Amino acid sequence: MSDPSAATPEGxxxxxxxxYRPYTGARRGPGAIARALVVTGFRNAFGLGRxxxxxxxxxILLALNLLPAIVVGGILVFAGLEELPTGYAxxxxxxxxxxxxFVASQAPVLFSRDLxxxxxxxxxxxxxxxSTYALARWASLLGATLVFLVLPIVILYAVSLLAELxxxxxxxxxxxxxxxxxxxALCLAGVAGLIASWSTRRGFAVVATIAVLLIADGIxxxxxxxxxxxxxxxxxxxxxxxxxxxLYRGLVGAWTDAETATPPTSTGMELAYLGMLLLISAACLxxxxxRYRRVATA
Amino acid sequence: xxxxxxxxxxxxxxxxxxxxxxxxxxxxxxTGLLGPNGAGKTTLIALMSGFLAPSAGSVTLDGExxxxxxxxxxxxxxxxxxxxxxxxxxxxxxxxxxxxxxxLDDPGAAxxxxxxxxxxxxxxxxxxxxxxxxxxxxxxxxxxxxxxPPVLLLDEPFxxxxxxxxxxxxxxxxxxxGEGRTVLFSSHILEEVEQVARQIEVVVSGxxxxxxxxxxxRRLMTxxxxxxxxxxxxxxxxxxxxxAEPSVVAxxxxxxxxxxxxxxxxxxxxxxxxxxxxxxxxRIRELAPTDESLESVFSYLVGG
Amino acid sequence: xxxxxxxxxxxxxxxxxxxxxxLLIPAALLLLSVLVRLLTxxxxxxxxxxxxxxxxxxxxxxxxxxxxxxxxxxxxGSVVYLxxxxxxxxxxxxxxxxxxxxxxxxxxxxxxxxxxxxxxWSQPRRALAFGVSAAVAGTVYTALFLALAxxxxxxxxxxxxxxxxxxxxxxxxFAGVRWLSIGAWGREVGSDVSPLVDAxxxxxxxxxxxxxxxxxxxxxxxxxxxxxxxLRGDE
Numbered sequence: 001m002s003d004p005s006a007a008t009p010e011g012x013x014x015x016x017x018x019x020y021r022p023y024t025g026a027r028r029g030p031g032a033i034a035r036a037l038v039v040t041g042f043r044n045a046f047g048l049g050r051x052x053x054x055x056x057x058x059x060i061l062l063a064l065n066l067l068p069a070i071v072v073g074g075i076l077v078f079a080g081l082e083e084l085p086t087g088y089a090x091x092x093x094x095x096x097x098x099x100x101x102f103v104a105s106q107a108p109v110l111f112s113r114d115l116x117x118x119x120x121x122x123x124x125x126x127x128x129x130x131s132t133y134a135l136a137r138w139a140s141l142l143g144a145t146l147v148f149l150v151l152p153i154v155i156l157y158a159v160s161l162l163a164e165l166x167x168x169x170x171x172x173x174x175x176x177x178x179x180x181x182x183x184x185a186l187c188l189a190g191v192a193g194l195i196a197s198w199s200t201r202r203g204f205a206v207v208a209t210i211a212v213l214l215i216a217d218g219i220x221x222x223x224x225x226x227x228x229x230x231x232x233x234x235x236x237x238x239x240x241x242x243x244x245x246x247l248y249r250g251l252v253g254a255w256t257d258a259e260t261a262t263p264p265t266s267t268g269m270e271l272a273y274l275g276m277l278l279l280i281s282a283a284c285l286x287x288x289x290x291r292y293r294r295v296a297t298a
Numbered sequence: 299x300x301x302x303x304x305x306x307x308x309x310x311x312x313x314x315x316x317x318x319x320x321x322x323x324x325x326x327x328x329t330g331l332l333g334p335n336g337a338g339k340t341t342l343i344a345l346m347s348g349f350l351a352p353s354a355g356s357v358t359l360d361g362e363x364x365x366x367x368x369x370x371x372x373x374x375x376x377x378x379x380x381x382x383x384x385x386x387x388x389x390x391x392x393x394x395x396x397x398x399x400x401x402l403d404d405p406g407a408a409x410x411x412x413x414x415x416x417x418x419x420x421x422x423x424x425x426x427x428x429x430x431x432x433x434x435x436x437x438x439x440x441x442x443x444x445x446x447p448p449v450l451l452l453d454e455p456f457x458x459x460x461x462x463x464x465x466x467x468x469x470x471x472x473x474x475x476g477e478g479r480t481v482l483f484s485s486h487i488l489e490e491v492e493q494v495a496r497q498i499e500v501v502v503s504g505x506x507x508x509x510x511x512x513x514x515x516r517r518l519m520t521x522x523x524x525x526x527x528x529x530x531x532x533x534x535x536x537x538x539x540x541x542a543e544p545s546v547v548a549x550x551x552x553x554x555x556x557x558x559x560x561x562x563x564x565x566x567x568x569x570x571x572x573x574x575x576x577x578x579x580x581r582i583r584e585l586a587p588t589d590e591s592l593e594s595v596f597s598y599l600v601g602g
Numbered sequence: 603x604x605x606x607x608x609x610x611x612x613x614x615x616x617x618x619x620x621x622x623x624x625l626l627i628p629a630a631l632l633l634l635s636v637l638v639r640l641l642t643x644x645x646x647x648x649x650x651x652x653x654x655x656x657x658x659x660x661x662x663x664x665x666x667x668x669x670x671x672x673x674x675x676x677x678x679g680s681v682v683y684l685x686x687x688x689x690x691x692x693x694x695x696x697x698x699x700x701x702x703x704x705x706x707x708x709x710x711x712x713x714x715x716x717x718x719x720x721x722x723w724s725q726p727r728r729a730l731a732f733g734v735s736a737a738v739a740g741t742v743y744t745a746l747f748l749a750l751a752x753x754x755x756x757x758x759x760x761x762x763x764x765x766x767x768x769x770x771x772x773x774x775x776f777a778g779v780r781w782l783s784i785g786a787w788g789r790e791v792g793s794d795v796s797p798l799v800d801a802x803x804x805x806x807x808x809x810x811x812x813x814x815x816x817x818x819x820x821x822x823x824x825x826x827x828x829x830x831x832x833l834r835g836d837e
């Protein structure tokens with residue numbers, strides 16, 4: 001087939017066939033596909049790359065989440081405080097409702113949407129395994145949740161540097177907070193993703209995720225508060241294993257200077273908390289992959 | 299007698315005019331609402347069924363406006379394009395619920411009758427979620443028929459229905475029209491409209507392009523050449539002599555035999571053709587119009 | 603009130619998955635009550651359990667119920683089958699509200715009463731007060747969420763932000779929120795039944811009037827939105 005973009009040699013005549021031409025260039029491997037999916041998903045979680053209306057909710061939630069950080073930073077500067085009124089890691093504990101709503105409302109965008117409208121078959125008709133798809137979507141949600149969690153930490157850190165607080169101390173605290181944020185994000189992304197892929201109606205998935213996250217945490221907090229009053233902090237420590245938020249709070253209490261209800265006191269308990277966070281994340285991820293494998297073969 | 303009348307009806311959304319000054323009367327019998335996608339067919343049906351208010355003009359059923367008159371639904375049966383999402387109900391439960399909502403005296407009997415008419419009595423005990431597309435269309439039709447309405451509005455009823463069930467549906471519609479009901483259905487598939495309705499309303503980009511029997515519409519288009527195919531025993535000589543005629547615009551020889559003739563004035567062509575043939579000693583075997591079809595009418599109206 | 607609409611709404615409520623979650627929420631509350639009872643006899647236990655049930659479980663149940671009877675149908679347009687009938691739109695709205703309200707009462711308010719009894723059966727009047735507060739608040743929540751569901755596709759998230767962020771987080775920080783907080787109105791009514799329930803400080807008359815007005819307005823608004831429902835084509 002002649003190439004329309006090549007020059008016509010002198011003296012010769014040619015007619016180019018401008019009909020359908022297949023793609024003959026290089027094709028990238030499944031790694032590139034997965035990468036592209038992760039990036040697109042991450043952008044979609046914030047409404048970028050979609051219609052204007054879908055940007056409203058995530059950005060409002062993000063702004064509401066960052067507002068207290070800015071306020072706290074302002075207080076730090078203007079009141080000339082010696083240290084941040086709210087620790088880096090405690091911040092997420094305070095804004096857990098917003099975080100929960102964000103994760104719950106954006107997970108359906110990434111998971112339920114394709115399952116509900118059947119476009120999942122378009123994705124799987126490519127050289128893309130269903131497990132890769134599930135992992136890529138989960139990674140997008142993880143990234144979005146991390147942004148939600150990390151931005152306030154960054155803002156607070158920047159403010160504390162500008163206020164010339166002790167750099168090494170702040171850096172240490174911020175690093176611990178970042179690590180904890182990563183663990184929490186892993187957990188939340190897993191839970192929300194699993195629920196969203198299980199229930200294809202968006203509104204129902206949101207309520208179910210919130211119910212699971214906040215009610216479990218509510219029960220655990222209630223038990224912990226009571227246990228603390230009663231002086232039976234062991235009960236509170238064990239209860240803390242049963243909800244992602246309480247696991248996070250527990251580790252915050254153990255690893256930073258913050259005051260929380262019944263933080264794990266022994267190294268064994270701390271490891272149990274850590275292990276539980278990772279276990280929940282891994283279990284949710286495994287179930288998610290299994291669900292998509294079932295959908296792919298259905 | 300139930301007559302739907304649209305009088306200078308327009309509907310716009312901000313700067314977008316979906317329906318542009320349409321006046322039409324839908325009488326008893328079957329009327330096909332024809333138009334390309336996005337022409338405003340669903341908007342028109344929404345206007346006629348009282349789910350949309352006209353921005354200008356009026357939409358009336360037997361003289362009274364349909365908008366916000368919930369009583370009007372006693373006399374209207376609507377089969378929307380939207381899918382049924384009551385997947386957890388069985389077909390029978392759904393039709394029965396519709397019958398009860400109409401306040402019928404014996405909803406059970408009415409539901410059974412409606413199911414019988416659409417031939418869905420056997421599968422009626424299964425959940426709608428398990429139905430095929432054609433079965434869902436029939437259940438939708440049954441729910442619209444359950445209160446025996448004199449007016450039936452169907453939005454793209456043949457969409458996605460397999461051929462056998464489509465034939466069934468078409469027979470059903472013809473039966474409804476024959477009973478004296480006012481049946482209006484929209485479609486962008488010409489063959490379906492051709493087989494069911496003789497009266498058509500053509501809507502293009504929100505404007506009323508044509509109305510009436512499509513054969514008559516065809517004949518109204520006198521400024522466009524009419525196409526005929528003439529098969530004779532000597533095509534080339536016939537073609538050569540026909541092109542000399544003032545009423546003939548173009549001739550072309552068909553590979554499989556015969557001459558395609560484009561005619562600008564078929565009246566005088568009809569008079570001249572036999573004379574030309576006799577004059578040159580040519581025997582004519584076949585003479586047929588090739589564009590007396592809804593498709594050519596449509597493409598002319600749509601393409602301009 | 604239309605029995606058929608009521609029946610259809612009830613069937614939509616207890617479709618398999620939704621029914622499971624609807625039942626799990628009060629079950630979780632009762633579980634907590636039992637746990638608390640086992641752990642302590644102190645006041646703090648009652649506060650914690652009832653707090654969870656009232657500020658979290660009740661709005662969630664109301665949200666789930668309200669968006670179940672109206673949300674999916676309006677979203678994909680199947681509500682047109684209900685609307686192309688000679689039934690007044692307000693009757694349809696009231697019937698749907700009735701179905702969601704019944705679910706909220708049984709699965710949101712009643713469990714709070716039971717939890718109150720479980721936690722401290724020497725104070726039945728206080729348990730009754732919990733139940734009454736929840737009944738009042740649940741009614742208003744259901745009506746409000748139903749109106750939201752008729753109005754926007756994002757009803758769930760907006761409802762959550764209202765109940766959890768506005769009433770929960772802001773309500774615990776700013777005292778003025780109580781004038782616009784359904785939970786506060788409910789508590790005000792409850793404190794009239796038993797002085798052991800903390801009043802919110804708005805006065806009984808205000809709470810009752812506000813609750814009634816908002817409920818009536820929301821249900822009327824739902825009916826009005828249904829009247830303006832339009833058939834959408836392939837846009």
